[in-house]
Amino acid sequence: DEMEGTHRLLIHGRVNPNQKGDLEAMDELAEKWGVSAWKCYTQWGPDGRGFFLHDEDTGLVMIEKARALGVKNICIHKGLPFSRRSYKHSLASDIGIVAKIFPDVNFLVYHSGFIAGQPEGPYDPNRGEGIDELIRSVEEHEIPRNSNVYAELGSTWRFLMTNPTQAAHVIGKLLKFVGENRVVWGTDSIWYGTPQDQITAFRAFQISAEFQETYGYPAMTSEIREKVFGLNAADAYGVDVNEIRCGITEDDIAKLQASLD
Secondary structure, eight states: OTTTOOOOOEEEEEOOOOTHHHHHHHHHHHHHHHHHHEEETOOOTTTTTOOOTTTTTHHHHHHHHHHHOOOOOOEESSSSSOOOOTGGGGGGGGHHHHHHHHHSSSEEEEGGGTTTSSSOOSSOSSSSSSHHHHHHHHHHHOOOTTEEEEETTTTHHHHHOHHHHHHHHHHHHHHIITTTEEEEEOOOOOHHSHHHHHHHHHOOOOHHHHHHHHHOOOOOOHHHHHIIIIIIIHHHTTHHHHHHHHHHGSSHHHHHHHHHO
């Protein structure tokens, strides 16, 4: 509430449509709290069973209500599975399905479907897991690059930043297939502490000329870094970067920063 009006902070509202009361709570979250997005965990369920986004009695109901409330950003935890139980619901298999049904809704895929401990290489449509399953899903359902599917990097980049080869495949695949305007920064720093090491590593990160030629990955340019670091997310949330940048120069946080310089 103290940040109201600065737009430094945009709030997500949790909604697991298979959890009692969550669908009903969407009205208050949208109207009273002004949430900018919804956050759901498809692998989770009160009985241990998750849901798919295209399930008629859960996922589709949630998406339709999000549209009716005018909050059309849906963030979905995909990858980083909780356990083997309901594992299939942790995969990004359903993303392309709902992205095609609802072209006016943004689907922000948290962690991009990455699974810790599984090596990431060139795109393999037959793999059925990890980043490749997200790409397969959007490809199979003919979701254009740079449309309504966003790939988020929270925790994913932290796991990858010390492995340049896997990092090049993951970032390269996402830029190539999801689009350079749809890969968004995330750190999960609530778990890891300051994200400065992640920021520094991404600033220095390169995709080799060999990988560019062999796999069709783009080179890491300043323009791409700027998009990933914030401009792509600003687009998803309808944030005017120049307006907000000017607006926050006089708020309490800016004054605190100035007092420490």
